[in-house]
Amino acid sequence: MPHRTFLVFIAPSILAMVLFITLPILSVIVQSLFVQHEAVLITVENCTPFGCEKETRVDHAAMQALREERPLGQFAGFANYLNRNHLAVDEIGAILSNNQGFGDTLSRIFNLPFYRALSFTLLYCFVVTPLAMALGFAVALAVNTLPRLMKGPVIFFSLLPMIITPLVGSLILSWMFNPSGILGASLQSLTGDPGLSLRASPIMTWIVLLVYGIWTNGPFSFVVFYAGLQTVPQDTMESARIDGANRWEVTRFVIIPHLAPLATFVALVQLMDNFRVFEPIVGFSAEANATSLSWLVFNDLVGQDAQLFGSAASTSVITIAGVLILLAPVLLRTWRDFNRKAA
Amino acid sequence: MKMTKTFAASAAALFAASAAFADCGIQGAGSVRILSNDFEALRIVNDVAMSCATDQVKVTANATAEHKNIQGPALTVNPAEYTVAVVANNSIVPLLNDGLIRPLDDLVAKYGASLQPNQLIKIDGKVMAIAFMGNGQHMFYRKDVLEKAGVAVPTSYEEVLTAAQAIKDAGLMEYPLAASNKPGWDLAAEFVNMYLGTGDEFFAPGSAELAIDNDNGRKVLETMRAMTVYMHPDYLTYDANELNKLWDANSVAIMTQWGSLAGAAIDPTKANPEVIAGTGFAAAPTIGGGSVPAAALWWDGFTIAANISDEDAEASFQAMVKGISPETVAANADVATWLVAGFEPGPTAVGVIGNASGGARAYPMQPYMGLLHTALSAELADFIAGKEDADQALADVKAAYDAAAKEAGFLK
Numbered sequence: 001m002p003h004r005t006f007l008v009f010i011a012p013s014i015l016a017m018v019l020f021i022t023l024p025i026l027s028v029i030v031q032s033l034f035v036q037h038e039a040v041l042i043t044v045e046n047c048t049p050f051g052c053e054k055e056t057r058v059d060h061a062a063m064q065a066l067r068e069e070r071p072l073g074q075f076a077g078f079a080n081y082l083n084r085n086h087l088a089v090d091e092i093g094a095i096l097s098n099n100q101g102f103g104d105t106l107s108r109i110f111n112l113p114f115y116r117a118l119s120f121t122l123l124y125c126f127v128v129t130p131l132a133m134a135l136g137f138a139v140a141l142a143v144n145t146l147p148r149l150m151k152g153p154v155i156f157f158s159l160l161p162m163i164i165t166p167l168v169g170s171l172i173l174s175w176m177f178n179p180s181g182i183l184g185a186s187l188q189s190l191t192g193d194p195g196l197s198l199r200a201s202p203i204m205t206w207i208v209l210l211v212y213g214i215w216t217n218g219p220f221s222f223v224v225f226y227a228g229l230q231t232v233p234q235d236t237m238e239s240a241r242i243d244g245a246n247r248w249e250v251t252r253f254v255i256i257p258h259l260a261p262l263a264t265f266v267a268l269v270q271l272m273d274n275f276r277v278f279e280p281i282v283g284f285s286a287e288a289n290a291t292s293l294s295w296l297v298f299n300d301l302v303g304q305d306a307q308l309f310g311s312a313a314s315t316s317v318i319t320i321a322g323v324l325i326l327l328a329p330v331l332l333r334t335w336r337d338f339n340r341k342a343a
Numbered sequence: 344m345k346m347t348k349t350f351a352a353s354a355a356a357l358f359a360a361s362a363a364f365a366d367c368g369i370q371g372a373g374s375v376r377i378l379s380n381d382f383e384a385l386r387i388v389n390d391v392a393m394s395c396a397t398d399q400v401k402v403t404a405n406a407t408a409e410h411k412n413i414q415g416p417a418l419t420v421n422p423a424e425y426t427v428a429v430v431a432n433n434s435i436v437p438l439l440n441d442g443l444i445r446p447l448d449d450l451v452a453k454y455g456a457s458l459q460p461n462q463l464i465k466i467d468g469k470v471m472a473i474a475f476m477g478n479g480q481h482m483f484y485r486k487d488v489l490e491k492a493g494v495a496v497p498t499s500y501e502e503v504l505t506a507a508q509a510i511k512d513a514g515l516m517e518y519p520l521a522a523s524n525k526p527g528w529d530l531a532a533e534f535v536n537m538y539l540g541t542g543d544e545f546f547a548p549g550s551a552e553l554a555i556d557n558d559n560g561r562k563v564l565e566t567m568r569a570m571t572v573y574m575h576p577d578y579l580t581y582d583a584n585e586l587n588k589l590w591d592a593n594s595v596a597i598m599t600q601w602g603s604l605a606g607a608a609i610d611p612t613k614a615n616p617e618v619i620a621g622t623g624f625a626a627a628p629t630i631g632g633g634s635v636p637a638a639a640l641w642w643d644g645f646t647i648a649a650n651i652s653d654e655d656a657e658a659s660f661q662a663m664v665k666g667i668s669p670e671t672v673a674a675n676a677d678v679a680t681w682l683v684a685g686f687e688p689g690p691t692a693v694g695v696i697g698n699a700s701g702g703a704r705a706y707p708m709q710p711y712m713g714l715l716h717t718a719l720s721a722e723l724a725d726f727i728a729g730k731e732d733a734d735q736a737l738a739d740v741k742a743a744y745d746a747a748a749k750e751a752g753f754l755k
Contacts, residue, residue: 044467
């Protein structure tokens with residue numbers, strides 16, 4: 001294809017990507033470097049149905065003038081990134097220079113909101129991604145052996161976890177795990193422990209969230225692997241069988257190598273998705289025991305009465321950086337493969 | 344069942360509306376666009392205001408739980424998306440900070456004959472909002488359970504703890520207490536309520552410097568944690584709506600819960616009859632020998648946007664005054680604790696009125712209170728879960744608040 005034709009073809013996509021991806025990300029990055037103007041405070045008398053009180057409030061006219069002068073607020077450099085609610089550089093420094101051993105260091109670091117969120121986010125990524133892929137692959141292998149007539153309905157049912165909106169799915173499961181819900185009550189009677197609650201202890205909450213993650217992410221791997229299974233060359237399979245390979249050996253030495261590039265693709269997409277874990281935390285009301293980076297952004301923006309745009313923007317930029325770091329090894333490998341093939 | 348109730352309520356509202364329709368008589372023309380939270384009392388006010396629509400006056404209303412998140416942007420544009428924003432103590436603050444609502448003194452003088460002086464919310468001498476209902480968290484208790492356990496209705500949190508022990512010892516209930524301890528807005532509100540009850544201030548006078556790291560702060564946290572001993576192990580996942588379900592399931596004997604949810608707890612068409620028979624309401628308990636109920640007082644009221652034409656403002660004010668008129672209130676007396684002339688408090692208003700007459704303090708309106716609420720909502724979780732001590736929790740709250748207040752320009 002001549003370069004000119006190629007450019008004409010790709011121009012609309014590039015324009016859309018710049019408009020809807022690059023510009024918003026740039027705006028978030030700019031936002032993250034600013035904090036709001038120093039508030040001009042005045043003391044006034046407020047009277048409500050419950051009496052009068054002297055209270056402080058913001059001098060609106062003075063703020064208006066400041067904002068017109070510099071609409072973005074005060075430039076703060078990386079202050080938003082380094083403060084206690086994000087990377088907490090000073091606090092980490094203090095903890096590292098003065099602590100009572102490794103356990104103390106760790107527990108004090110995980111007491112900081114960002115590191116607590118990061119630890120669960122990473123755990124979720126690295127537990128859910130491989131297990132969901134394994135589950136998807138197993139289901140794909142199983143479905144592939146079914147007679148043609150049953151495949152349609154079974155595929156439909158296997159896809160259900162993906163079809164259900166994540167928030168709704170997690171809410172439904174959360175109610176089922178409630179001590180008076182069907183799963184919660186059954187577990188209590190099975191274990192004979194009437195006080196057993198999956199939502200009370202941090203470990204149990206984490207396990208429930210991880211299991212939910214595997215359940216909801218499995219179908220995506222299943223669909224991709226199932227499509228991949230249809231392309232496995234039948235003559236290779238046949239010759240393997242003639243050579244006396246059993247089912248496990250065929251899977252291990254023919255199917256898995258054939259699907260390996262697909263697995264890279266699935267891992268990429270799933271890692272990206274899982275790094276942004278958010279809905280199950282809200283759905284399971286698990287904020288006390290598990291938070292994620294996306295939840296921090298949510299809490300800054302819509303949790304309460306005051307919105308912290310700079311703080312939310314810096315968490316978002318850190319999330320993007322995190323995704324890039326996670327994907328780097330896979331991207332590098334793909335790049336190397338590509339070059340090798342080209343050469 | 345719910346349908347019937349909604350139907351009855353809207354029928355009542357319509358009745359009030361049609362009774363009022365003849366003399367709704369809005370002077371002038373204009374457009375009235377209302378933004379409010381979404382609960383029954385506000386829906387009734389909106390419906391009555393909407394009944395004032397004529398050929399010259401258009402009235403629309405959007406009742407949504409997301410109102411706090413859309414009011415800022417919606418009132419910033421010129422002309423504003425909404426002419427009326429229905430707010431409470433906390434949600435008026437961002438509007439005041441950004442100058443998005445207008446003073447109402449002229450309108451009150453012209454059209455506010457039916458308003459009472461205590462309905463006028465005055466900021467720096469100017470009327471900025473018209474309050475029409477009060478709300479707050481107060482005590483729900485089970486007369487029958489307390490009687491069986493042989494304890495009197497508690498009036499302080501110390502007595503609540505003794506009563507809980509007595510109920511548990513008598514084998515009446517395994518987990519007699521409940522509170523909305525879900526990390527987030529609810530958990531922070533529990534702390535704010537109790538801290539207000541100690542009589543102490545949240546901030547150093549005249550500044551945004553946090554001042555809760557004191558004995559009262561520790562006392563509040565210790566009380567909150569002491570209560571969790573008598574709560575279901577899932578207490579960290581309960582918010583206010585969930586509490587009402589526990590109450591209805593006959594599994595809780597004492598809890599602090601919103602006055603606006605009292606009606607639902609004893610609604611004969613929906614609630615458990617055994618629970619209804621035993622349920623009583625009272626002012627919130629005091630704490631640590633304090634003399635005032637440990638709960639924040641809240642008001643709901645309406646404000647008029649700054650960025651709209653004067654005609655729209657006049658029409659909006661008149662429609663809202665009609666919406667909260669004594670006739671509306673008389674037709675819907677049991678829906679809320681109205682602050683309107685002629686309101687006869689029913690059984691569900693006992694708690695909120697008890698709080699107010701006991702001298703409870705209003706939820707603070709400082710511009711940085713929202714930041715403290717956010718810091719409390721995330722940082723108290725570990726303490727309530729029993730993972731850290733009170734000193735650590737207060738230090739965490741202060742650190743989180745300081746970082747946020749610096750970003751928002753309140754601290755250097």
